[in-house]
Amino acid sequence: MAPAPAPSILSDLYLYPVKSLGGLRVPEAELTTRGLRHDRRWLVVDQRGHFLTQRVLPQMALLHLEYAHNGFIIRHIQRPELRPLLVPFMAEHKGTQFVTIWDDMVFAFRGLPEHDEWLTEALGQPVRLVHMPDAALREADGGHAPGLVSFADAYPYLLIGQASLDDLNQRLGADAVPMNRFRPNLVVSGAAPYAEDSWLHFQLGEADFHGIRPCARCVLTTTDQQTAQRGPEPLRTLARYRTAGNKVMFGMNVVGPAGGRLRLGDALTVHSYHPLT
Secondary structure, eight states: OOOOOOOOEEEEEEEOSBTTSOOEEOSEEEEETTEETTTTOEEEEOTTSBBOOTTTOGGGGGEEEEEETTEEEEEETTOTTSOOEEEESSOOOSOEEEEEETTEEEEEEEOOHHHHHHHHHHHTSOOEEEEOOTTOOOBGGGGTSSSBOOSSSSOSEEEEEHHHHHHHHHHHGGGOOOGGGTOOSEEEESSOTTGGGGEEEEEETTEEEEEEEEEEOOGGGGBOTTTOOBOSTTHHHHHHHSEETTEEEEEEEEEOOSSOEEETTOBEEEEEEOOOO
């Protein structure tokens, strides 16, 4: 008899405390109404309160994160003279402002002056750091998907199959890229390449999720997260076989439960699929 296929499991779990800065790989995470606890609850904004990302400031890729007690440390990986910045997971109520992210205006708490000063020096332009409190209400996908979302673009979770990246990297050859180019929260191993595109209702461990739509990718995926340099890949190759309409798709936007917990190794069970089109 042929051996039974290996089960599909949650093989990587990432959260990004500050939108568009480095991520943290974690062994387990709490699920909340907005996604993983602490995921993208901090945001860098300009002096007008407009959100900033690697799309316009690729040097944000050089700000990497490490865990600290009740918070995280930001380090500039190319400027060791900048002392690391300690930021708590939750902001103190030291001031408020409204910030703009895409089409949403969101109530936020101000970070501390030393946060703003450090990031202004690190990024070379005046910026502020703000935190989304629990009282702020931002609907997923502008209200077109169920639930709330943090400062993520539109959905609480992004899921990518490891086999999908492996397939892409076979096509890229010498230009192979790591998973951090795509900034997923959930990585699943054991499924076929791009299988996640079809998952409508699925379970990881005991938590129920729903795949809403594939994720359209932008220039951020072409930014090397160690150097902040940009090139044509992987968008150029993805465009050859992963284009829908005028958008390049990779990964699945997902909504999930309001509570629970995920752990590495949680089994994947797919309950239903999107209809073929």
